[in-house]
Amino acid sequence: MTKDHENELTKERILNEAEILFAQKGYKSVNIREITKAANCNLAAVNYYFGSKKNLYLDIFRSRWMARAKRLQEFFKSSLGSISPNSPAKIVEALAYTFLKGPLSEEERHRHHQLIAREMAQPTEALEMIIDQMIKPFIKELSDMLLPSMSKDVTKEELILNILSMFAIVLYFNFARKAVTSIINRPYDSEFKTKLIEHIINFSLYGLSGSQKEELK
């Protein structure tokens, strides 16, 4: 029906605009008037469709954020191909590529990481859901992929710490963009992103002991 169609659109518009604003400014700093203005709809629409501001926020994670995380995981898996024992180098490369140049647009990527960084610094109900449904399973998959290539005395916990450290770097270069730009004195353009991917692969694989770049070529 036409009516249903229009409802969908308003609801979707609210979700889209609210997500952008929550990512930029955080939950408390955004107000409903701002959201509805951006979504070009009436002030009462948020309460009509979502019941409350709080629930709109949670719905953004339930629908938008989770869907994007799934897209990222699918992209990662398909970029690995199906040859089952992948080298750490191949896995790290696919990870860095997925999270910095993968299926998301620049704006989407930024938003995605801003939202999760905010949740990690100050958890709400959303974080538990994300960790249980997305992060833990993904870390488990990565662990299983990496374990065969690791030295025998690496424990499961140490492997998880390694994976978290890679994510920490990816997260940082996405949520702290302004700081990075100012420190490195360079705009966050396509060229810089390419450099970042290279860097993240190298650092994750070899740390400071550095670029085995020659061997990779």
Added chain:
Amino acid sequence: MTKDHENELTKERILNEAEILFAQKGYKSVNIREITKAANCNLAAVNYYFGSKKNLYLDIFRSRWMARAKRLQEFFKSSLGSISPNSPAKIVEALAYTFLKGPLSEEERHRHHQLIAREMAQPTEALEMIIDQMIKPFIKELSDMLLPSMSKDVTKEELILNILSMFAIVLYFNFARKAVTSIINRPYDSEFKTKLIEHIINFSLYGLSGSQKEELK
């Protein structure tokens, strides 16, 4: 004078309590009533001493945060000793130790990193000051220390990216404590912190290619 002394104390108490609250909840989510209640003083005191809530927030960075950052840098330098060409291993170890078990108490460290993580995600005037006055000079010092030991073809920019990545990991394990605890399924106690230091040293030096632990022993 007694009066001046008491003023100082009230002002200090406000700074202390406000910092804790801003770190936990973010600027917008904290209100003056909460701060003055925690500082056990009158509602009007914040405006009397700081002029506005906003200026109280900035003062926390100007006095408290910067002072702590200085303490951390001093601690780091003195733990290196004065032998000028330090190995990367020694530098990384001193860094990890300083930021995870250095001069700050657990609560101070957590607060310190929560505040900077919030600023990085959503910069205010405070960030520019911090970057210019503390972060850039510190990165410069670290670069100069590390450069001699790096392979010839490492550019200055790549070196800075390496340093930022180390900080990203340190920052993550401090500001995202709740997420880490839930993922790793283990409390953030002294034993875990020791493990974290070990991990950060190892990962920063060798990345996934892993623990040259045997050689270090």
Added chain:
DNA sequence: GTCTATAGCAGGATAGAC
């Protein structure tokens, strides 16, 4: 310098017309 009281406004939520 400290307090109470309150001005003045912003924001979440809802009632009720259309």
Added chain:
DNA sequence: GTCTATCCTGCTATAGAC
């Protein structure tokens, strides 16, 4: 389903007594 008008809470900031 969409809109306007409005209630009500809770906030910052300040005036003015002590």
